[in-house]
Amino acid sequence: MFAYTSSSFLLPLHALTRSAQSTNTIRKHLTTLRGGVVNAADAYVIENVKESQSRLNKAREEMKSRKYDLYLLPSSDSHLSEYSSPHDSLRQYLTSFTGSAGTCLLTKSGKSLLWTDGRYWIQASDEVDSSVWSIMKDGQPSTPSIPEYIKSLQDASSEPLTVGLDPNLFSKSFITTLTTTSPTSKLEYDTSNLIAETWDDQPAPPTSLFRLHPEEYAGKGVGEKLKEIREKMAEKNVEVSVYSDLSEVSYILNLRGSDIECCPVCKSYCVVTSDSCNLYCEDYKIKDVEEYLKENEITVRPYSEIHSDIKAFGSAAHSKNKKVWIDSSKSPYGLTLPLDEFPDILVTSSPNPVEDLKSVKNPSEMAGMKECHALDGVAVARFASWCSTSVNKGIPVTEIDVDLKLLETRGMSKTFIEPSFPTIAGVSSNGAIIHYRSTPKTSKTITPQTPILIDSGGQYISGTTDATRTWYFGPSPPPHLINQFTRVLKGHISLSLQTFPPNTPGAFLDTLARINLWKYGYNYPHGTGHGVGASxxxxxxxxxxxxxxxxxxxxxEGMVLSNEPGYYEEGEFGIRIENLLEVVGREVESGEEGWLGFEYLTMIPIQRHLIDLEVLEKEEREWLDQYHKKVWEEVSPLMEEGEEAKEWLWENTRPL
Structure with a gap:
């Protein structure tokens, strides 16, 4: 496990890359770190999707015994995490669908439905048994939401329908919407979770240990963060604030872990009161940080005691005429159930104070983000140089080879920890699957005549990276690929160059990235940008x-977001160009203060021979030249003189 002391830290991959550069060794070492699982999706993909029917049969038998007419199962764990450990991947077990977003609805009558968004429509269709599951394309105008669909079933029934769900896997806001939309349906809280009870070979819970996140990169100590949280609590007359989001617990306490693949977190809760701070986790997890927690007066409580303690905290707050703060949009409903007898003390409609503190990076966090992006630029340059040379020499390079080589080149940095998400490497038609994940069964080989979409990133001690490029390593890209790549690039540049007033929601900027595709009747079925954490x-x-x-x-100002417009032609190829952007202050001609813009963090060239230069405007050409100039200036000093990758970087950052 990763472990820190006050004066030094151990980074297993750093030690590894100094002793052996073999990707197989790196992969083996990561397997050890992961408790035997490198790739949770690979490990738990159901090769024979026909197992879905037998698993559904067991689930429906259990539904019958509990007298449920309907049963809901989301992707999330009991912290509403976007990604889950193998132990908590209940929906993946039931459906064989490995995507991160999807909610099942089982009916007593035999219908099985899976809602997922546009990133996963193709993938879900490929992975599930279509004779058993119906894919509901969430976001399509013709697709009802889950509450709306349940209401339609209720309207067709002469009796109230009983809907079973685990309250620890759904937010209060979802359950409120469900009960409001279909008020005559009856909710039953399945706290024992019937899917878990019918999963005979369920993997063991994750067992990683907490490690310290250095204050050099955190920018603030835990005491300062607790002070800021308590100031926000006092403004709302709050005695207790509860945090179940694993990244928020990590942020508050300057701790990191590895309970979930590519997410540096440990399963835990945190409760902050006006004069105390409690961490709820399994006791072995604090082995390497016990002294640190004592020094900062953090009380460690058993993970299983969170619900009973919340009830006690609620009673104490009630007696003081104060409130309990639980963000209803990101906390499991199960956390508020112990407070049913004190409904007047809950503050659930407001985002908790950590959300803003975490999303606006302080100077130390931003410096760390810039540092790791330069290191990531080195790693990707080494990868791209190797890949281009190999492909053009006729040496086979598969999608899985891409994944392993990126792991190797990132592992050459002594501050690299692990990928920030499972690498997406899709050759030709696989690139059109937006969140594709290569397996031995689906992996294709790159040739000089095939484009490849590669979306990858790294978790470093100093920060987190995420970048996408579509590459074509042969000399003559097809005109259609060039046309579509250029349209995507124009949208990417348009957003990068934009200046905007204060209090601008992200939705107001989204069109900028799409307009050059919309002109021709094209679109992409995902958002243009998401926030990114600092390590x-x-x-x-x-x-x-x-x-x-x-x-x-x-x-x-101080937020970090992605800028990733795309184009996907099913059965042919995918294009996405993604940089991470820092939100910065901008001076404007009017002199009005508070205006904002973007500065790029990602330091990876954009392949020039995929661009139709005649279509670019003067301002767009200038942006690209300036971008490549900065990539060279930031990345090349970190490379060794004479190395082949440095020559590749030089060739790919020259002015247009």
Whole structure:
């Protein structure tokens, strides 16, 4: 496990890359770190999707015994995490669908439905048994939401329908919407979780240990963070604030872990009161940070005691005429159930104070983000140089080879920990599967005549990276590929160059990245940008750049977001160009203060021979030349003189 002391830290991959550069050794070492699992999706993909029917039969038998007419099962764990450990991947077990977003609805009558968004429509269709599961394309105008669909079933029934669900896997806001939309349906809280009870060979819970996140990169000590949280609590007359989001627990306490693949977190809760701070986790997890927690007066409580303690905290707050703060949008409903007898003390409609503190990076966090992006630029340059040379020499390079080589080149940095998400490497038609994940069964080989979309990133001690490029390593890309790549690039540049006033929600900027595709009747079925954590989860709220108008959160100076327009032609290829951007202050001609813009963090060239230069405007050409100039200036000093990758970087950052 990763372990820190006050004066030094151990980075297993650093030690490894100094002793052996073999990707097989790196992969073996990561397997050890992961408790035997490198790739949770690979390990738990159901090769024979026909097992879905037998698993559904067991689930329906259990539904029958509990007298449920309907049963809901989401992707999330009991912390509403976007990604889950193998132990908590209940929906994946039931459906064989490995994507990160999807909710099942089982009916007593035999219907099995899976809702997922546009990133996963193709993937879900490929992975599930279509004779058993119906894919509901969430986000399509013709697709009802889950509450709406349940209401339609209820309207067709002469009796109230009993809906079973685990309250620890759903937010209060979802359950409120469900009960409001279909008020005559009856909810039953399945706290024992019937799917878990019918999973005979369920993997063991994750067992990683906490490690310290250095204050050099955190920028603030835990005492300062608790002070800021308590100031926000006092403004709302709050005695207790509860945190179940694993990245928020990590942020508050300057701790990291590896309970979930590519997410540096440990399963835990944190409760902050006006005069105390409690960490709820399994006791072995604090082995390497016990002294640190004592020094900072953090009380460690058993993970299983969170619900009973919340009830006790609620009673104490009630007696003081104060409130308990639990963010209803990101906390499991199960955390509020112990407070049913004190409904007046809950503050659930407001985002908790950590959300903004975490999303706006302080100077130390931002410096760390810039540092790791330069290191990531070195790693990707070494990869791209190797890949280009290999492909053009006729040496076979598969999608899985891409994944392993990126792991090797990132592992050459002494501050690299692990990928920030499972690498997406899709050759030709696989690139059109937006969140594709290569397996031995699906892996294709790159040739000089095939494009490949590669979306990858790294978790470093100093920060988190996430970048996408579509590459074509042969000399003559097809005109259609060039046309579509250039349209995507124009949208990417348009957003990068934009200046905007304060209090601008991300939804207001989304069109900028799409307009050059919309002109020709094209679009992409995902958001343009998401927030990114600082050495934390690669997907971070509260902001996004997306057509979903429901997210009214405004961009603020110091936030980090992705800019990733794309184009996907099913059965042919995919294009995505993604940089991470820092939100910065901008001076404007009017002299009005508070205006904002973007500065790029990602330091990876954009392949020039995929661009139709005649279509680029003067300002777009200037942006690209300036971008490549900065990539060379930031990345090349970190490379060795004479290395082949440095020559590749030089050739790929020259002015147009």
């Amino acid at each position: 934390l989860n690669v997907h971070e709220g509260p902001v996004s750049i997306s057509p979903r108008l429901g997210n009214g959160n405004c961009l603020k």
